[in-house]
Amino acid sequence: MASLQSLRGMADLLPGQIGLWQHVEARAREHFRRSGITEIRTPLLEVTELFARGIGEATDVVGKEMYTFLDRGERSCTLRPEGTASVVRAAIQHGLLSQGPQRLWYGGPMFRYERPQAGRLRQFHQIGLELLGFADACSDVEAIAIAWDLLAELGVAGLALELNSLGSSEDRARYREQLVTWLEQRRDQLDADSQARIHTNPLRVLDAKHPDTQALLAESPSLASALSDASQARFAAVQQALTALGIPFVLNPRLVRGLDYYSHTAFEITSSQLGAQATVCGGGRYDGLVQQLGGPATPAIGWALGMERLVLLLSQAERPVAALDLYVVSRGEAAATAALALARLCRQAGLAVERDASGSAFAKQFKRADRSGARWAAVIGEQEADDGLVGLQDLRASDHAGDRRLGPVELVEALQAARGRP
């Protein structure tokens, strides 16, 4: 390549697309505000150990997808591949948990060194929710409902909520043993990927895509039956509450989240319109993580939502356009200064203004005024500059009958008065 390019998997967000992103971000912000959830911002870079311990050494994310390097002090640093570990670290580090339960959200870029694909980038963006210090089943449902309602509010259609329970960490450990034993007995019947995972991440074998492996798995010990009575009751309570809220879901016993820290409720919100990367939002309960990272035993639930995937679903719909109130056209040096002063005056009054700086023919400037989408055009030529006046015309009018000539202050007042009216 002759010219410089962005790194693979790292995308620019251009002016034409940014409106949709800002729209989503604004809605999310407002949605969290109404839900009593406050934002937290953590660094993009963390000590590698945080993710190794938090997410799990055996996971793909940690094993092969992290952007890790040594800094000048020879410390191993990693660009965050997800948000939860950082939020939990911050909560522990600053003693937030001793101030009571925390309802937090975050947003921003995450980094995973993977092969880019539709809805998958190396730098991608997530919005996430973390409820720290909440143990009851209704908190699981509240978290899910917040995600579900946000998506609905944004007008995303055709979503499905998939649900599973991984049980308590004891349930999971017990089941893991059963499963490993069972898998080992049939090791030679498994596909290569699954064989490799028997000890590193056996639960993931359940979700193997290989048809022969899937057929074999039909008779494997089930996770559901390994759940303790308490865990089963808890899962039932989650389902009841979802039903009470009218949020539809499908049980997916093979839904095993990739990161080690999940327990009990695990869920994904998926769309069939996204191709292979169908998950828009995924999350679950992670009761053991806070303690594992050195904090007080704290039950927690959270989720992360993929911005790129969400925007992909939304981009078929309409996108909001930032409207300009006024476009200022001028000719001549004195007029240019007057135009600049007028633009500034209007901006100070809260109007959105663009000034044509080209100095080209009026016909040309008006053509641009029209295309800018501005509601009004202001004209300052030699004549107006001399008189200290400004020509004002309605760009929506088809003739010049309504054109006026007035002073800058009157113009601002006129536009403010006209604002809000069609």
Add this chain to the structure above:
RNA sequence: GCGGGCGUCGCCAAGCGGUUAAGGCAGCGGCUUGUGGUGCCGCCAUCCGGGGGUUCGAAUCCCCUCGCUCGCCCCA
């Protein structure tokens, strides 16, 4: 990391071994020396992602490379 498809102007796109490399949109200039949305005229790729090779001759064939894309893996 592994497979498949693709890569011509800012965007869309013709071209398929010998063309001055169509066309449309956008942009710029003009018709209209101070007034827009329509119309008309003109300008806008010595070059076809990059590098090698085959050939008298390549955007068109081959190799390598980069990038995009789809799937696998995994996840948001």
